[in-house]
Amino acid sequence: MKNTPEWWDHFWSTHHPTMLENETQEETWYDLVWKFGCEYWLELFKSKAPGIDILECGCGSARVSRYLAERGFQCVLLDYSEHALEAARNQFKSHSMEGHYVRGDIHHLPLKDRRFDIVFSGGVLEFLPDAGRAIREMVRVLRPGGILAANMVPRKFSIQVIADLERTLVHSVKNLLTGHFREACRRVQNLPSDYPVNNLALKDYVEFCKREGLRSIHARVTSPFPLLTLPGFARSAYARLMKRSFPAWRRFNESKSGWTNLWGITYSLYGIKEAKD
Numbered sequence: 001m002k003n004t005p006e007w008w009d010h011f012w013s014t015h016h017p018t019m020l021e022n023e024t025q026e027e028t029w030y031d032l033v034w035k036f037g038c039e040y041w042l043e044l045f046k047s048k049a050p051g052i053d054i055l056e057c058g059c060g061s062a063r064v065s066r067y068l069a070e071r072g073f074q075c076v077l078l079d080y081s082e083h084a085l086e087a088a089r090n091q092f093k094s095h096s097m098e099g100h101y102v103r104g105d106i107h108h109l110p111l112k113d114r115r116f117d118i119v120f121s122g123g124v125l126e127f128l129p130d131a132g133r134a135i136r137e138m139v140r141v142l143r144p145g146g147i148l149a150a151n152m153v154p155r156k157f158s159i160q161v162i163a164d165l166e167r168t169l170v171h172s173v174k175n176l177l178t179g180h181f182r183e184a185c186r187r188v189q190n191l192p193s194d195y196p197v198n199n200l201a202l203k204d205y206v207e208f209c210k211r212e213g214l215r216s217i218h219a220r221v222t223s224p225f226p227l228l229t230l231p232g233f234a235r236s237a238y239a240r241l242m243k244r245s246f247p248a249w250r251r252f253n254e255s256k257s258g259w260t261n262l263w264g265i266t267y268s269l270y271g272i273k274e275a276k277d
């Protein structure tokens with residue numbers, strides 16, 4: 001079964017996340033998506049959070065937290081997968097950073113009330129059977145005046161759905177040409193992407209946040225650049241285009257127009273806990 005601690009244990013024991021460490025290396029789609037995201041969260045937390053205590057829920061390999069820790073934030077990393085916490089520990093250790101690691105379920109956080117200035121989750125809420133309950137828990141452990149922030153890759157039409165057709169076509173043709181017929185069929189059968197995510201829309205997350213008393217809720221459909229399967233030269237050109245487009249990417253992420261809502265791949269959300277509660 002997907003989306004259990006065991007499934008994520010297996011995921012984290014077979015995936016070794018990399019993040020660009022060396023500016024001379026060639027940047028990839030993944031590097032730029034992470035870089036853009038990390039810069040955005042850093043700026044947001046610096047300007048809106050009342051302090052530096054952050055909880056990352058469903059931290060996985062904790063790349064965002066590690067980036068924030070290197071810039072002075074105190075991070076608590078929570079995940080229900082032991083292998084995810086191991087990846088988080090390795091991420092922090094390899095950069096000589098200190099973190100605190102908690103094994104726990106986001107639906108029942110084993111943490112005291114009003115403990116954090118920031119509670120963050122990246123790519124987690126969309127996997128949950130009860131995201132409303134998780135948001136209640138995240139708000140509970142937030143200090144008054146603190147910020148809850150999250151992004152998700154939801155089940156929705158976006159430019160990535162079209163890009164997935166391109167990716168499947170390229171991989172299937174490669175597989176057919178090299179005689180891997182079964183693999184070619186498997187990829188086609190897996191369309192549309194079979195990630196085990198829930199059916200919540202952005203407005204559902206906003207409702208959960210309102211119900212828990214968050215104010216100044218900011219919710220957008222974000223991420224204009226899909227993951228594509230491209231040959232080397234085109235991959236480099238695409239990465240250069242993404243990098244040059246950071247300011248336009250920002251504007252896209254702030255837009256509320258109908259076409260950005262259709263095109264955009266992810267949801268991004270934040271809200272502030274009432275200072276008196």
Ligand SMILES: C[S@@+](CC[C@H](N)C(=O)[O-])C[C@H]1O[C@@H](n2cnc3c(N)ncnc32)[C@H](O)[C@@H]1O
Binds near residue numbers: 079
């Ligand atoms: C897609 S990964 C995202 C990891 C990381 N935040 C990132 O952006 O790379 C989802 C993570 O959420 C964790 N997770 C899923 N459901 C959870 C739950 N109910 N409680 C705690 N962690 C959970 C998984 O173990 C996994 O590490």
